[in-house]
Amino acid sequence: MKFVDEFRAPELIAKAGEEIRKLADPNRHYRIMEVCGGHTHAIYRFGLKDLLPANVELIHGPGCPVCVLPMGRIDDGLSLAAQPDFIFAAFGDMMRVPGTHGSPLEYKARGMDVRIVYSPADALKLARANPEKHVMFFAIGFETTAPSTALTLVRAKMEGLQNFSVFCNHVTIIPAIRAILDSPDMRLDGFVGPGHVSTVIGCRPYDWIAKDEGKPVVVSGFEPLDILQSIVMLLRQLRKGEAKVENQYKRVVPWEGNRAALRAMAEVFELRPYFEWRGLGFISQSALKIRAGYAEWDSEQRFTVPGLRVTDPKAAQCGEVLKGVLKPAQCKLFGRECTPEQPVGALMVSSEGSCAAYYNYEHRKPISIANAATN
Amino acid sequence: MCLAIPGKIIEIDSQNPQQAVVDVVGVRRKVDLGLLQDDPPVPGDWVLIHVGFAMSKISEADAADQMRTLTMLGETEAAMQEVRGYGLEIEEQDPLGQRRTP
Numbered sequence: 001m002k003f004v005d006e007f008r009a010p011e012l013i014a015k016a017g018e019e020i021r022k023l024a025d026p027n028r029h030y031r032i033m034e035v036c037g038g039h040t041h042a043i044y045r046f047g048l049k050d051l052l053p054a055n056v057e058l059i060h061g062p063g064c065p066v067c068v069l070p071m072g073r074i075d076d077g078l079s080l081a082a083q084p085d086f087i088f089a090a091f092g093d094m095m096r097v098p099g100t101h102g103s104p105l106e107y108k109a110r111g112m113d114v115r116i117v118y119s120p121a122d123a124l125k126l127a128r129a130n131p132e133k134h135v136m137f138f139a140i141g142f143e144t145t146a147p148s149t150a151l152t153l154v155r156a157k158m159e160g161l162q163n164f165s166v167f168c169n170h171v172t173i174i175p176a177i178r179a180i181l182d183s184p185d186m187r188l189d190g191f192v193g194p195g196h197v198s199t200v201i202g203c204r205p206y207d208w209i210a211k212d213e214g215k216p217v218v219v220s221g222f223e224p225l226d227i228l229q230s231i232v233m234l235l236r237q238l239r240k241g242e243a244k245v246e247n248q249y250k251r252v253v254p255w256e257g258n259r260a261a262l263r264a265m266a267e268v269f270e271l272r273p274y275f276e277w278r279g280l281g282f283i284s285q286s287a288l289k290i291r292a293g294y295a296e297w298d299s300e301q302r303f304t305v306p307g308l309r310v311t312d313p314k315a316a317q318c319g320e321v322l323k324g325v326l327k328p329a330q331c332k333l334f335g336r337e338c339t340p341e342q343p344v345g346a347l348m349v350s351s352e353g354s355c356a357a358y359y360n361y362e363h364r365k366p367i368s369i370a371n372a373a374t375n
Numbered sequence: 376m377c378l379a380i381p382g383k384i385i386e387i388d389s390q391n392p393q394q395a396v397v398d399v400v401g402v403r404r405k406v407d408l409g410l411l412q413d414d415p416p417v418p419g420d421w422v423l424i425h426v427g428f429a430m431s432k433i434s435e436a437d438a439a440d441q442m443r444t445l446t447m448l449g450e451t452e453a454a455m456q457e458v459r460g461y462g463l464e465i466e467e468q469d470p471l472g473q474r475r476t477p
Contacts, residue, residue, distance in 0.1 A: 038378050045448050091426070092453075118460030119427025121407055141426075148428040151409045196379055199423070199431050222378065223444050251437050252379075252423065258430065261410045351450070 009225060016228035017051040023235035030056045031187060032234055033324060035177060036194035037064030037352025038222055044357040046224045056231065059324035060354040062176045062280065063194055065140045066093050067322060067347045067354075069169055070278045072308040074099040077138045077167045078107055080303050087113045087130060089123040090138040097346045100310055104138075120145075120152035120166070127156075127164035136299050137166045143200040146170040146288060147261035150268035153290065156297050167299040168290050171275065173197050174205050175286035179277075181213055185325055190234040192227065193219035195249050200265075202257025203245050210243040221249040268294055278312065278346065279319030318345035321354060328358040335363055378445060379423035379430065380454045381438035382406065384416050397424065399454075400442065404461040427461045 024030060034040055040060045043049065049058060062068050078099050081088035088104060095105045095116060108114035113133070117123045123137035139149045149166060156164050173194060180186055193206055198219045206217040216237040220230035230248045237243060247253055268291060275287030290298035299305070312318055316333050320326040328334055328347070338344040340356050347353035351360075382397035382404075393409045395416070407428045408415060414432065416422055421438040422429035433441070445454050 042444075042448060092457075116460075118457040119407075121427045122460065144430075145426050147410050147430075148407070148426045151407065151428065154409075196423075196425065196430070199379075222448075223440065224447075252431055252433055254431075258410060258413075260413045261430065264410065351453075 012225055013051070013228060016225065016232055019232045020051075020056060020228065020235060021053050023232065023239055024053050024056050025239070026053075026055065028055065030189045030235070030238070031059055032056065032190050032192060032231065033059040033061045033180070033188050034192040034220075034227075035061035035063045035173065036192075036197065037061075037067065037350065037354070038195065039192055039220065039227060040064070040354050041351050041357045042222050042224070042227060044354075044361040046227075047361070048224060048227055051228065052231070056235070058192075059188065060321075061191075061324065062180065062277070062322055063142065063173060063197070064347065064350055064352040064354070065142060065145070065169075065171070066097050066350045067318070067352070068171065068176070068277045068279070069097070069140060069346065070276045071099060071310040071312060072276065073169055074104075075101070075308045075310055076305050077136070077169075077299075078104065078112075079306055079308075080136060080167065080299060081107070081112055081114070083134070083303075085133045087115055087126060087133050087135045088138060089115045089117045089126055089135055091118070091140065092116045093350050093352075094138060094140060096343060096349050098343060098349075100308075120149045121155075124152050124156055124161065124164060127161055131163060134163045134165070137164070138169070139166050140169045142171055142173050142194070142197050143261075143265070144196045146269065147200060147258070147264045150264040153268045153294050153297050154264065157294060162296075165297050165299040165302050166290065168269070168288060170269065170288040171277070172271075172286055172288065173201075175283045176277065176280060177209065179280050179283045179286075180323060181209070181215075183323060186323065188215060188324075189238060190216040190243075191218070192230050192234070193217045193245075195219065195221050195226075195253065198247075198249070198253045198257070200258050200261045203247050203253065203255050204257075206245045210245050214243045216243045217245045219245070219247045219249050219253055221252065267291075276309070277322075279322030313344055316345045318347050318355075321347055328355040329363065331355070335359060378448070378450055378454070379425050379441065380445070380458060381433065381441040382422055382424050382429075382458075383435075383438070384418050384420045384422060384429075386418055395429070397422065397429070399424075399458045402455060402458050404458050406461060424458075426457075 269288035
């Protein structure tokens with residue numbers, strides 16, 4: 001508890017910690033999943049585990065977009081980019097994610113035109129500026145980023161921009177939660193719901209988790225106090241034997257979500273019948289594909305995609321870590337063959353990946369919250 | 376990618392009301408307002424930005440909280456790099472986010 005003073009509102013943090021200890025039944029072991037990779041990052045960075053009693057365990061969920069993307073999709077995208085006069089554009093998070101023959105960054109070193117963009121709109125600008133080349137935006141992300149890709153495609157179509165397409169890997173969070181709840185080796189008591197995904201989809205899509213599965217969900221912000229308060233709210237429900245959806249992050253998340261963003265997604269995307277997730281396998285209706293009306297701007301409809309299925313390196317246990325069955329350090333490669341500098345698996349690449357978070361804050365350099373607060 | 380960047384709307388493009396200039400701790404960049412068309416922000420409003428698109432309106436106090444969260448997470452540098460990457464015009468910068476000319 002020695003770091004608590006450095007938080008904003010330390011007295012509230014301490015109070016939330018006390019409340020959690022009071023609410024947690026000592027005869028019970030609680031397994032709470034934080035769905036979002038941003039929460040995973042925050043939990044490790046702030047050392048929040050240290051504020052929880054031993055019987056309140058946090059399980060890291062699948063909400064890290066680069067982590068859940070199977071290697072075959074990366075290989076597929078990179079294989080298209082081998083065409084002449086082709087620009088492969090992707091978010092920085094993607095650049096070091098290993099494909100079978102290297103990451104996008106390694107392809108760049110071999111001479112392929114690979115660019116980092118910070119927005120799908122920037123990829124569109126690249127296309128305008130390079131009319132003699134084709135610009136493919138390798139889109140990843142949950143509902144937080146999918147509306148931006150959708151609106152970019154609307155703009156591309158309105159402009160009639162011919163040399164731009166999107167290789168769409170957008171996924172949706174609800175089917176992934178369902179797959180985890182259906183998994184026989186997983187027992188969970190409740191969920192810390194994703195903050196920014198919920199800005200778009202709102203809180204209603206989680207209703208079934210409470211009603212049908214009997215598990216509470218609390219949509220949470222990203223500050224240490226937000227996450228602790230969400231855990232308090234979950235434990236209160238569990239104590240009363242309730243299961244409902246609550247919104248701790250009301251200051252940002254409207255209950256109904258962002259309708260304009262949902263409309264943009266509905267205009268451009270439809271559900272894929274199924275999509276492969278790293279670690280979770282094929283999940284039906286869990287990803288977005290570009291509608292026929294936008295076929296001209298869909299890399300997969302415009303070009304021939306090999307459709308590769310690649311299994312992860314055998315020794316890497318990304319799948320088990322993603323499902324929450326193993327902790328990062330329990331993977332055989334963790335911290336030895338697989339590090340943030342030389343990642344074997346995607347969970348070691350992104351700051352939202354649980355392996356990278358665990359490695360950076362627990363394994364390599366135990367950082368005190370005092371340091372974090374003064375950075 | 377899931378962390379949002381807070382910015383203040385400085386100016387709405389008079390030619391294209393879905394484009395605005397925002398200020399993120401002193402750095403000014405263009406963002407897209409298309410996802411807020413049901414409740415469009417006006418200059419002076421604060422928004423949370425994801426990958427170059429304003430996604431929600433927030434209060435000034437919440438914007439300060441969000442910036443603090445990014446700082447505590449060690450994400451400020453990445454966030455500012457991202458903001459600089461939302462080019463005002465493509466000529467101003469190369470796609471890696473480094474400005475070619477002052």
